[in-house]
Structure formats: structure tokens, C-alpha cells
Amino acid sequence: MFIPLISFVFGIIILTTSSLVYVAVPALKNIPFIFGLREQKITLLGLVLISLALMLGIVGYFGYIDGSLLRKIRAFLGIGGLLSITFPILQNNKNTNHFLSKIVSQLTLKILLTVGSITILFSIFQISFFDGNYGGDAYMYHLPFAARIWGIISPEQYTFEYNLEHRLKGFPLLANFLQGLFWKIFQRPEATNLLAFFSLITIISYLKFYLKIPFYLATLSLLAVPMVHMHAARSYIDLPGNVCVSILILTTYLLYVNKISLNNKTFLLIIASAAGAAHIKFQLIPVVCLILLTVLPQVILKYGQTENEKINSPRAIKSFLLCLLASLLIFATPIKNIIVYQNPFYPVKVEIAGIVLNHNEAAPNFMHENIRKLPPHLRWGRSVLEINAFDDRRPWPWTLAMDFISWDEERFGIGGYFGGYVLVNLCLFIYLCIRNFNAQAKVAMILMLIMTALTPLMPQAYELRYYMYWMIVFVSLNCYLLCHNLDLLPDKRILKPQYFALVAAAFMFIFMEKTNYFFSKPSFSPLSDYIEPNVSQEVLAKIKDGESVCLVGEGPHTFFYSSYFHPPRNYSLQGEFDISPEYVAEKCQGRKILK
Numbered sequence: 315m316f317i318p319l320i321s322f323v324f325g326i327i328i329l330t331t332s333s334l335v336y337v338a339v340p341a342l343k344n345i346p347f348i349f350g351l352r353e354q355k356i357t358l359l360g361l362v363l364i365s366l367a368l369m370l371g372i373v374g375y376f377g378y379i380d381g382s383l384l385r386k387i388r389a390f391l392g393i394g395g396l397l398s399i400t401f402p403i404l405q406n407n408k409n410t411n412h413f414l415s416k417i418v419s420q421l422t423l424k425i426l427l428t429v430g431s432i433t434i435l436f437s438i439f440q441i442s443f444f445d446g447n448y449g450g451d452a453y454m455y456h457l458p459f460a461a462r463i464w465g466i467i468s469p470e471q472y473t474f475e476y477n478l479e480h481r482l483k484g485f486p487l488l489a490n491f492l493q494g495l496f497w498k499i500f501q502r503p504e505a506t507n508l509l510a511f512f513s514l515i516t517i518i519s520y521l522k523f524y525l526k527i528p529f530y531l532a533t534l535s536l537l538a539v540p541m542v543h544m545h546a547a548r549s550y551i552d553l554p555g556n557v558c559v560s561i562l563i564l565t566t567y568l569l570y571v572n573k574i575s576l577n578n579k580t581f582l583l584i585i586a587s588a589a590g591a592a593h594i595k596f597q598l599i600p601v602v603c604l605i606l607l608t609v610l611p612q613v614i615l616k617y618g619q620t621e622n623e624k625i626n627s628p629r630a631i632k633s634f635l636l637c638l639l640a641s642l643l644i645f646a647t648p649i650k651n652i653i654v655y656q657n658p659f660y661p662v663k664v665e666i667a668g669i670v671l672n673h674n675e676a677a678p679n680f681m682h683e684n685i686r687k688l689p690p691h692l693r694w695g696r697s698v699l700e701i702n703a704f705d706d707r708r709p710w711p712w713t714l715a716m717d718f719i720s721w722d723e724e725r726f727g728i729g730g731y732f733g734g735y736v737l738v739n740l741c742l743f744i745y746l747c748i749r750n751f752n753a754q755a756k757v758a759m760i761l762m763l764i765m766t767a768l769t770p771l772m773p774q775a776y777e778l779r780y781y782m783y784w785m786i787v788f789v790s791l792n793c794y795l796l797c798h799n800l801d802l803l804p805d806k807r808i809l810k811p812q813y814f815a816l817v818a819a820a821f822m823f824i825f826m827e828k829t830n831y832f833f834s835k836p837s838f839s840p841l842s843d844y845i846e847p848n849v850s851q852e853v854l855a856k857i858k859d860g861e862s863v864c865l866v867g868e869g870p871h872t873f874f875y876s877s878y879f880h881p882p883r884n885y886s887l888q889g890e891f892d893i894s895p896e897y898v899a900e901k902c903q904g905r906k907i908l909k
Contacts, residue, residue: 321372322369322372324368325364325365326369332365357398359395360395363392363394363398367388367395370387383824423816427816428530431530431533434533434822435533438834440836441834442508443504443508444504444836444839444840445504445838446844447839447841448548450715450717452506452549452550453870454869454870454873455478455482456550457493457549458873459487459493460490460506461497461878463491464491464495467878471886472887477674478889483661484647484651484655484662486593488593490551496508504841506549507547509551510551516557517532517561518532521790521793524565525794526797527797528812530815531793531815536786537818538789538822539731539785540825541731541785542785544713550715551595552779552782554594558587559601559783560786562602563761563765563783565587566605567761569612571754572753584609588602592645592647597774597780600772602644616633656671660673662676680722682724685776693776694775697727697778698778700731700733702724703728703729704729707719712825715727730778731785732825735818743795746795747759749799749802750795750802755799762787765784765787845879853908854880856908857875857887860885861885861886862885862886863885863887863908864889864890864898864901864902864905866889866890867909868889869889872889875889888905
């Protein structure tokens with residue numbers, strides 16, 4: 315205890331002295347050597363970094379942070395501090411001054427952040443193309459749907475479980491269609507991950523070209539969110555859908571702050587993003603409806619008025635027909651389901667005015683009692699701040715669905731945004747809005763209040779992966795306000811885009827360290843490596859070529875028993891859930907049953 319305590323005291327002394335020097339406390343003028351450091355900003359930064367390295371020793375003593383991670387953080391701070399102190403000394407040396415000045419002129423913080431962003435994106439791309447070692451829901455029905463849509467695996471080769479067959483009939487399938495396209499093009503199932511990766515590239519590009527946010531800031535601020543980082547290279551479809559919604563929301567924001575006009579290009583962007591979201595996830599359709607209602611007045615004014623700003627009947631009719639056509643395109647899936655199945659969200663159970671619509675499965679209802687009794691906003695807030703979210707049974711603190719525990723346990727689905735990062739963004743957002751309460755800040759604040767009021771009311775909203783648009787938009791608005799109001803901020807020496815990018819990078823590296831770089835560094839482990847230990851050779855040996863087999867209770871890996879993955883075998887396989895003997899006998903339809 316003695317050494318960490320002494321280290322902490324020295325750290326406090328150095329940090330306090332550096333802070334007093336920076337603000338130019340008059341009393342320090344009597345100590346010229348110390349007061350003179352006020353002009354040496356890099357040296358002061360080095361002293362602050364060293365003080366933090368010293369102070370963090372006490373944190374390790376009390377065990378608040380894992381020792382291995384803490385040592386790396388302290389080493390990083392210490393080395394950074396020493397380099398910051400040494401750099402001005404070397405710069406004043408005539409022999410090294412010219413050499414260093416040439417290097418410094420070429421290496422800026424922005425360039426380093428940009429190079430770092432490109433590096434991590436390339437690493438995630440490699441995961442998305444080469445790795446097939448993590449699936450869950452993706453292996454239960456996203457990959458099977460993609461294979462069925464493109465005829466990669468025929469219905470005769472593999473038939474889904476009864477409930478999943480009905481999901482294929484009713485669920486939005488755009489994401490699975492695109493996943494299958496990548497599979498077909500590259501002839502490898504791992505390529506289905508590319509949809510999520512390119513959705514990340516899409517939102518980064520949108521932030522860069524529409525919101526004028528620097529590439530490095532857009533990249534690092536998003537990848538500091540665990541849910542975004544994890545989903546960016548996997549075959550789940552939550553990120554693509556939420557990217558579409560985020561683009562729709564941010565485009566609406568830009569319209570209301572008059573940064574873009576509602577021309578044909580913007581209108582097409584709104585339709586494309588709304589249609590993309592609605593054709594990927596049922597859960598996002600209510601969100602899309604609400605956003606489109608806020609855009610509708612501007613569409614009517616744009617396409618229904620003449621140049622003298624009067625409503626023109628022919629133009630109004632044209633505007634109405636245009637909106638109707640766009641609605642048919644956006645909501646094609648629920649419209650089709652109403653016509654075919656009399657339920658817009660088929661096969662999910664929906665009750666309207668006491669009338670239960672045609673369905674095949676009940677809506678998710680597996681909350682733990684302690685979660686269920688909380689009001690929706692508290693339930694969602696607990697998840698956002700990650701209060702009691704982590705469980706040692708998980709391989710890492712964060713997983714794609716915050717799962718690896720039973721569905722009905724209290725911590726299932728809780729967390730995923732990195733609570734500390736949420737709080738940092740909240741503090742920054744409040745500060746930016748208070749310091750410069752202009753139209754951009756006012757609309758941003760109204761937007762965040764509306765999103766925060768409505769998002770928790772969505773089904774299963776506390777499972778943050780379903781509605782990660784909230785965090786994507788929140789981070790994006792912070793970056794936008796910071797970049798576009800920089801000259802109006804009194805503390806612009808400190809509040810710079812590159813400094814916030816550094817903060818985001820710090821959170822990102824903590825996430826990467828805590829997850830053992832599983833979601834950040836490729837392992838070059840193909841799907842075949844995942845299939846081998848998860849497919850029972852004993853069960854496989856019981857299947858003879860030419861047989862029609864019903865495999866029970868092997869989800870989410872039933873798909874991998876298909877003969878497609880075991881050439882040159884050839885047999886017909888159907889999967890089924892092990893609900894009851896009667897259910898299995900009915901659904902397996904006379905096939906040979908294996909468990």
C-alpha cells in the first residue's frame with residue numbers, strides 16, 4: 315500500500331502544479347523555473363501524462379481495473395509523458411533541430427489518427443472476409459436464408475425448422491439477399507460478413523461527405539461503441555438496418571437546420587435509407603414511420619407549392635402520388651404480409667383492439683422479473699449505462715447480443731454501448747449545446763430528447779443491438795456540433811476534433827483489450843474451423859446418403875449438418891426444435907428423426 319500511496323501523492327503534486335502553471339497563477343511568478351514552463355505546452359502535457367501514470371497505481375491496488383490492462387495504460391501514459399518532455403529538449407539541440415523539424419512537419423496528429431483509422435478498418439475488413447468463427451443468430455437463420463434466396467443450398471438439401479420457414483416467408487429479407495450476393499460472388503460463406511462491414515463504411519462515408527466530419531473522427535467515434543465495433547465484421551443484420559435509420563435521421567436533421575435542401579437527390583436518399591431499414595428489420599419499421607412523418611411536411615411544401623409559395627392542386631396531387639409510391643416501396647414487406655397473411659408483421663403475433671392477427675410465433679417475452687418490473691425508460695437507461703450488465707460466464711465483457719447466458723436471466727441483452735463512453739458523450743453534448751445554443755444545437759437537443767423518449771418504448775429496446783441508431787446518431791451529432799462550431803467555442807484549444815478522436819480511440823482500445831482483440835484482429839479462421847467442433851461426427855455418421863433426415867435440437871448449428879458442408883455427401887436434411895415428442899413427430903413429417 316505504501317508505494318501506490320506515495321506514487322499517488324507525487325502524481326497529485328505534479329498534476330496540481332502543472333494545472334496552476336497552465337492557468338498562470340500569479341504566485342508562481344516567484345519561481346521562474348516552474349513558471350517558465352507555461353510557454354512549454356508539450357512539456358506540460360508530458361507532466362500531466364506522467365502524473366496520471368503515477369496516480370493510477372492506487373487504482374490497481376484496489377483492483378478496480380484488471381492488472382494487465384492497467385500496466386499497459388500506465389506504460390502508455392508514462393512513455394508518452396517522457397517523450398513529450400524529451401521532445402522540446404531535443405528540438406532545442408542544434409544538431410537535431412533540423413532533422414526533427416522535417417519529421418514534425420510531415421507527421422501531424424490528424425495524419426496519425428487517419429493512419430490509425432485506416433489500419434483498424436483494414437483489420438476489420440480482414441475479419442469480415444476471412445473469419446467465420448462467431449455466429450449465433452447468423453448461423454441459425456441469416457446464413458441459411460441467404461443460401462436459400464440465391465439457390466446456394468436447395469430446399470431439398472436443407473429445410474429450416476418450421477418456425478424459421480415461416481420467418482423466411484414473412485420477414486424482411488433485403489439483408490439476407492445482399493449477404494447471399496456476397497456469398498455467391500466470392501464463393502465463400504464467410505463473405506456474408508461483408509454486408510456489415512460495408513454498412514460501417516457507408517455510415518462513415520455519409521458522415522464525411524454530408525456532415526463534413528473528418529474521416530478519422532467519424533471512424534474512431536463509431537468504433538469506440540462496442541456494439542458497432544463487434545457487429546462491423548459479423549453476419550448479424552442489426553448494424554446494416556440501424557445504419558439506414560441513422561442516415562435517415564441525420565438527413566432529416568440536416569433538412570431542419572437548413573444545411574441541405576430537399577431536392578431530388580435528397581429525396582432519393584431519404585427513400586433509399588427508409589426502404590433499406592424497413593426491408594431489413596421489422597423492429598425498425600415504427601421508427602421509419604415516425605421519421606417519415608417529420609419529413610412529410612417538407613416534401614409537401616417542396617413538391618406541392620408553386621414558385622410563389624402557393625399550394626397548387628396539380629402539384630399537390632403529384633406530391634401525394636409521389637409519397638404514395640414511395641410508401642409502397644418502403645413498406646412493401648408489411649403490405650405483402652397483409653395481403654397474403656393478414657398480418658403486417660407475420661409470422662410474429664400482433665394484437666390490434668383485442669383481435670389477434672394470423673401468426674406463427676409469439677412476440678419475444680423472456681425478460682427477467684427484475685427487468686420486467688422496471689419502467690421502459692429505466693430499463694433502457696440501465697442497459698445504456700451498463701449497470702449490472704457484465705457476467706463472468708461470457709468470454710468477454712461485450713458480445714454481439716450480450717448473450718452466452720440464458721434468455722431469462724437478468725443480465726441477458728443488457729449493455730453494449732460502453733457506459734463510460736456514453737457519459738463522456740453526454741457531458742460533451744450538454745457542454746456544446748450550452749456554449750453555443752444556436753439553431754444546430756437546438757434542433758440536435760430536440761432530436762435527442764425525442765429519440766430518448768421514444769426509443770425505450772420499442773419492443774425489447776433494452777437489447778441495444780436492435781436500436782443502436784440511438785448511439786450512432788448521438789455520437790454523430792456530437793462530432794458535427796464540435797466540428798462546425800469550433801470557432802465559436804471559448805475553449806477551442808482543448809475542444810478540437812482530433813482531441814475528441816483521441817478520447818474515442820482510448821475507449822476503443824480499452825474495448826479491444828477487454829475482448830482480447832477478437833473483434834478487431836483477424837484470426838484467419840474460416841467457417842470450416844468453426845463447423846468441425848460444433849458438428850457431432852457421431853450424429854453425422856448416422857446419416858446415410860440419399861436419406862431424408864430430421865435433426866432435432868441442434869440449433870443454432872443444424873444448418874452445418876447440411877450435405878453442402880460435407881462433400882461429397884448427398885442427403886436431405888430438415889432441422890427442428892426439440893419442443894415435445896408430439897411436436898417433433900408432427901413437424902418432421904415421417905422423416906428419420908435424429909437427436
